Structures are given as structure tokens and as C-alpha cells.
Amino acid sequence: MTAAAKTRLANVAEWLAAAERITVLTGAGISTDSGIPDYRGPNGVWTRNPEAQRMSTIQDYVADPEVRKRAWQSRKVHPAWNAEPNDAHRALAGLEKTGKLTALVTQNIDELHQRAGSSREKVIELHGTIWWAECLTCGVRSPMADELARVSDDEPDPSCALCGGILKSATISFGQQLDPAVLRAAWAAAQRCDLFLAMGTSLMVQPAAGLCDVAVEAGARFVVVNAEPTPYDDIADTVLREPIGEILPALVAAVVEERT
Ligand code: ZN
Numbered sequence: 430m431t432a433a434a435k436t437r438l439a440n441v442a443e444w445l446a447a448a449e450r451i452t453v454l455t456g457a458g459i460s461t462d463s464g465i466p467d468y469r470g471p472n473g474v475w476t477r478n479p480e481a482q483r484m485s486t487i488q489d490y491v492a493d494p495e496v497r498k499r500a501w502q503s504r505k506v507h508p509a510w511n512a513e514p515n516d517a518h519r520a521l522a523g524l525e526k527t528g529k530l531t532a533l534v535t536q537n538i539d540e541l542h543q544r545a546g547s548s549r550e551k552v553i554e555l556h557g558t559i560w561w562a563e564c565l566t567c568g569v570r571s572p573m574a575d576e577l578a579r580v581s582d583d584e585p586d587p588s589c590a591l592c593g594g595i596l597k598s599a600t601i602s603f604g605q606q607l608d609p610a611v612l613r614a615a616w617a618a619a620q621r622c623d624l625f626l627a628m629g630t631s632l633m634v635q636p637a638a639g640l641c642d643v644a645v646e647a648g649a650r651f652v653v654v655n656a657e658p659t660p661y662d663d664i665a666d667t668v669l670r671e672p673i674g675e676i677l678p679a680l681v682a683a684v685v686e687e688r689t
Pocket of ligand 1: 564565566567568569589590591592593594
């Protein structure tokens, strides 16, 4: 690590120690170490297969049964089913124990934060969860495992058992609005923090990326941790490019130690 990188890390460690209300925003980059590929990185799902983006676009999903069939096949083999939380997820669960964490806002749908020990009250899932299915007509939710068990040659696109409507994972697709209550909670958490960390997110998707503006305008310090450049690097107090799984556990360990 260069001297400049060490200085940047030391600064962030100091800010973590001084902060009282930390809000964290995480994206796909925190789960790649758990074997879940990101979307826009060099090995991203959409970089390698642009067609996959149609399965995540609500208009295509509703209009085309073939897209839905492919989506169900893709869900069956989603890496989330076998993924385990990694050191970065566990570090954030540890950060919560210091009492400094206001909220853990995530763009991820894999529930790895909760499985690492972050409490459900702190995790705000901006883009929903793949662990549940939801009817696009009546809104009823069912465990994804139950719906996946129905998928077969005879039933390649299972419909809602209650109303016959189209089922989809309870995630936000392109063209779908975020849940207003979820978005409000995330906004509030960005507004009342004194340190905002954006990690493993390309900050290319709104309204998630806009949380950075909210935090900065509210006077919070703002740190970006991401391997690739983001549109928000210019307004960040500092940018760390090192792998999250390596630097985050060390940063949090220093805070935990100080508190005990
Ligand atoms: Zn229904």
C-alpha cells in the first residue's frame, strides 16, 4: 500500500472513531467476495450478458412470458442460495454493536447483511429481497423457495396461487418504483448521520446514489469505498480503492477496540 493510501485509511479510521451516527450504503461490491457477481463491473452480470437486463426490466417481464420463463430458470440457480456472508458483512454487523450505526442501507437483494448478524431494524433494503416472491397484481408475498419448487416443465412460469397474477421476486426491477416508506427511511438515515460510507456501489443508480447528496448537504463526512471510479468521487472527503473485504474489518476492529 502506498503512503498516500495509508494516510487515507488512517483518516477514515479517525472519522469512524469520532462519528456518532454512521449510515452505510452498500452495493454489489460487498457481496462479490461471497460469490455473487456484481452487475456493471468487468465480470458483471450485465457486462457479460446484456440480454439479462431484460429479465430485470418490469415492462419486458410483464409483457413477455419467455422473459419470465428465463427469469425463473435464472432464479433457480441464483448464487444467493448458497452464498455465505464474508468478512465485510461481519465487520458491519460488528459496527452495529458499537452503537454508532444509524442504518445499513443496501442495494443488495441477498440478505447477507442480516445473515452476518446485522439486525433487521437497521438494514434498509432499497431494492427488496430475492428471498421472497411477490404477486404483481394482489401484492401477496410467499417464500421464494416455495415458488421455485413449483417451477417445472409443466409450470415454467408459476402464477399467484391467490389471484392468478404474475409472480416476481420481491426485488425492484428497472421501471418499478421503490417502496416509498423504505425510501423515506433511507433518506432520513442519510440526513441525520455525521458519517456516510458508500461501499461497493458504482453509485450509478438513482435514487440510491442520491443518498450521498442528502448526506453531504446535511453536513456529514462522506467516504467512497469502491474499486472503480464513481460519479460521486469528486464530492467525497476521501475515496478508498482497496478491497472492502481487506480494509473494512481492520477499520471496524479499531473502532470496536476503542469502545471496549
Ligand atoms: Zn395475487
